[in-house]
Amino acid sequence: MMQETMEKRANRTVGKSRQKDFFAVLLFFFLLPYTCSSVVRAGQEKTVETIVPVSGRTVRMQSGSDVRTMTEEAFLIGALAAVIPAEYEPEALKAQAVILRSSCVAGGHLEEAVLENGMTGAAQESISQSSVSAVEPRIIDSNSGFSYLDKAQRKRLWGEQADVLEERCREAVRASSGYVLEWQGAAVSAPFFRLSAGRTRSGTELFGQESDWCKSIVCPVDEAAEDFLQEKSMKTERFFGMLEAEGVSVEKDAPKLVLTRDSAGYVLNVRAGRSSIEGERFRQLFELPSSCFFLEEQGGKMVITTKGIGHGIGLDQYYANALAKQGASAEEILELFFPGLLKKTE
Structure with missing residues (x-):
C-alpha cells in the first residue's frame, strides 16, 4: 500500500x-x-x-x-x-x-x-x-x-x-x-521544523519531482534530544469518538487502524476500513507534536507515542544547531x- x-x-x-x-x-x-x-x-x-x-x-x-x-x-x-x-x-x-x-x-x-x-x-x-x-x-x-x-x-x-x-x-x-x-x-x-524523528522527510517522495530539492537526510543526534519521545493517552472511547467526528468510521466490534508511513517513519494516513484521515490532520486533531506517531491500546486507553517535533520536512533546527556546534558554517548547513x-x- x-x-x-x-x-x-x-x-x-x-x-x-x-x-x-x-x-x-x-x-x-x-x-x-x-x-x-x-x-x-x-x-x-x-x-x-x-x-x-x-x-x-x-x-x-x-x-x-x-x-x-x-x-x-x-x-x-x-x-x-x-x-x-x-x-x-x-x-x-x-x-x-x-x-x-x-x-x-x-x-x-x-x-x-x-x-x-x-x-x-x-x-x-x-x-x-x-x-x-x-x-x-x-x-x-x-x-x-x-x-x-x-x-x-x-x-x-x-x-x-x-x-x-x-x-x-x-x-x-x-x-x-x-x-x-x-x-x-x-x-x-x-x-x-524543530526536531526530526531521526531523519528528515523527502520532498520528492511526498510531493513529486518538483520538490526534488528538499532532501531526506539522517539526523543522528536528534534521538538524544530531551523532547524526542513524548506520550499522550486518553480513553479509547473518546479516541474513536474524535475520529468518527472527523468522518472516520470505526467498527465497534473489532476496531482496526492501519497506518501508512513514508520512508522517514512519518504517518501519511490512518485508515479504518474504507475511511481514512491524513497523518497531519490526525496530528492536529489530537494536538500531537509530530506526525511520526505510534498507537497502542492499553487497559481501556489509547496511548499515542510521538517522535520529534514538527512536520519533519526541510531544515531540522535541532540538528542544524548541533552541526554548528561542531564547526559547520551556515553555508554548509x-x-x-x-x-x-x-x-x-x-
Whole structure:
C-alpha cells in the first residue's frame, strides 16, 4: 500500500508557482501551532528601534486594520526570534535567516524603497507608509505563513537576556544579507521544523519531482534530544469518538487502524476500513507534536507515542544547531539540507 501511494505521489506534476505556494501554506499550516509566536495583533504596544537598512528593501505587515512598513532587516529580526531559539549557535541562526529571507522573496513580500528624505543610513523599524515610494509588495498577514515578534514581545520572551539575544538575531540577519535559496532560477519557501524523528522527510517522495530539492537526510543526534519521545493517552472511547467526528468510521466490534508511513517513519494516513484521515490532520486533531506517531491500546486507553517535533520536512533546527556546534558554517548547513540552492543575490 505504501509503495502504491508513493508512486502516485511521485507521478504528480506540479507547476513552479503552485509548488512555491504549497510550501508557503505548509510553513503556516503545520509549523505555527508549535511555535510561541504570532503576527502582531491590533492594539499591541509598538516599540520603535533603529535599524541600519542593509538591503534597502521593505516589508509591509498587517496588524489588525493597520498596515506597517518596515525594513527587511527589522522584519527578519522579529521573524527569526519567533521561529528558532535565539540561544542557538550563530551559524544555525544565519541558516534560518536565509530561509526566512528566501520565503519573503518567494512570496513577493520584499520591494526596493526610496525614502523621500533621501535617508540611506539609520532607519526606524516602523516607517511612515506615506514616506515610502515603491511598488507595493504583497502584504504579510495572518495567512502569509510568517510568525513575528515585535521588540516588546522579544523583551518579554527573553527577559534579562534580551539585549544579548537581540544582538544575536540582528547579527544573523546582517551576516546573511543577500543570501537566498533558489531552485531553477526562482526563490523557494523552504520548510523548517524543530526536531526530526531521526531523519528528515523527502520532498520528492511526498510531493513529486518538483520538490526534488528538499532532501531526506539522517539526523543522528536528534534521538538524544530531551523532547524526542513524548506520550499522550486518553480513553479509547473518546479516541474513536474524535475520529468518527472527523468522518472516520470505526467498527465497534473489532476496531482496526492501519497506518501508512513514508520512508522517514512519518504517518501519511490512518485508515479504518474504507475511511481514512491524513497523518497531519490526525496530528492536529489530537494536538500531537509530530506526525511520526505510534498507537497502542492499553487497559481501556489509547496511548499515542510521538517522535520529534514538527512536520519533519526541510531544515531540522535541532540538528542544524548541533552541526554548528561542531564547526559547520551556515553555508554548509544549508548545503546539507538543500544542496545547490544557496545563492548570493546582492
